[in-house]
Amino acid sequence: MSTRIQQVVSVLEAAYPPSLAESWDAVGLVCGDPRTEVERILFCVDPTEETVNAAIDSGAQLLVSHHPLLLRGVHGVPADDPKGRLIHRLVRAGVGLYCAHTNADSAAPGVSDALAAALGLTVTGPLAAHAEGARTGLGRIGALAEPEPFGDFVRRVASSLPATAWGVRGAGDPDRPIGSVAVCGGSGDSHLDTATAAGVDAYVTADLRHHPAGEHLAREDVPDVRVPALVDVAHWASEWPWCRQAADVVAAALPDTVEVLVSTCRTDPWTIHAAGAATDPGRAPA
Known part of the structure; x- marks a missing residue:
């Protein structure tokens, strides 16, 4: 028996009730047809170019992220906008996006x-x-x-x-x-x-x-x-363990019907760390 996006959403919202979300938050299904059949789901912290690519490349029909893609109100999602481009890519690839943010924080x-x-x-x-x-x-x-x-x-x-x-x-x-x-x-x-x-x-x-x-x-x-x-x-590192938790929730509720994957994309924005020089902080640099 096939599983559809709406069934996965029901499982996620039972575990992470939308009623727990803060009033300013934007949680739920961002894009995708609830009736779409799902065989593979990818879980991540951030919906970014990297994780969208990973979802498409892995053959997933649903990307579940912690952080919302569209947190603030928007009037359009044109393809020449970074976030709009992701929406277009997801829709064209037939991949849905679901976000569980502060409701997952408080659950x-x-x-x-x-x-x-x-x-x-x-x-x-x-x-x-x-x-x-x-x-x-x-x-x-x-x-x-x-x-x-x-x-x-x-x-x-x-x-x-x-x-x-x-x-x-x-x-x-x-x-x-x-x-x-x-x-x-x-x-x-x-x-x-x-x-x-x-x-x-x-x-x-x-x-x-x-x-x-x-x-x-x-x-x-x-x-x-x-x-x-x-x-x-790092913000990303503190929330990454949740991806496995959420994946296990879905796997337990829908055994033998969907494959769950956890993204290993490191979407923390910081890429370089350099230690300061070991000099007296009271002296001006030469």
Whole structure:
């Protein structure tokens, strides 16, 4: 019996309910006929030239991405526009595109559960609970099987996620014991205070900015405040583990009817990393 795009969408929306999406988000089927038969599905973080090519080259009939292609309102998708060009290529190739974004962030299990599992954490609950349920919400709080020094934990994070030019950065005492950890896939500096209130030893997220991170660490001098050490990873790398989670959800719901593939395209935009010169920062360069 053949499987159609609409059946796959139903499975995805049961796992990642659209009602969990933020009001500004754009989730769901972007293009494609719901009645199209599906034999192969490719899962990715970003709908880009690389992943669209991978979907077409692999013979997939559906591309499932985490990030939306058309997040903001558009009045047209002309083929000479970068995003319009992708829509035209997908339609011409008969490939549908489905996006699960903040609904996948808040679902249980969701993006941060996949990140926590990759780091070897046992999840105990959400970082910022959603109104719809006690386990749904942004981020996760978890625990390591055994505490380890922060320096070792940063190396754990680096070895558990796909390598990127951005790499993994840690801010904190390398010898500080880390047992409890908060994670938030994607940009998470808006939850620095939430992680502090949770009393965790470390907080792992992406896109940490200079001022919020510096102001967070400065609170170490405030009496009765214990701030978590920070681990900053590449946005793409923090969300890539979700692709396997989502693929497994579909495979379990539709056994022996569709083939699921996880994209290995590294769509992190940063491609070069160069360390600074080992000179006195107080001296002007020669």
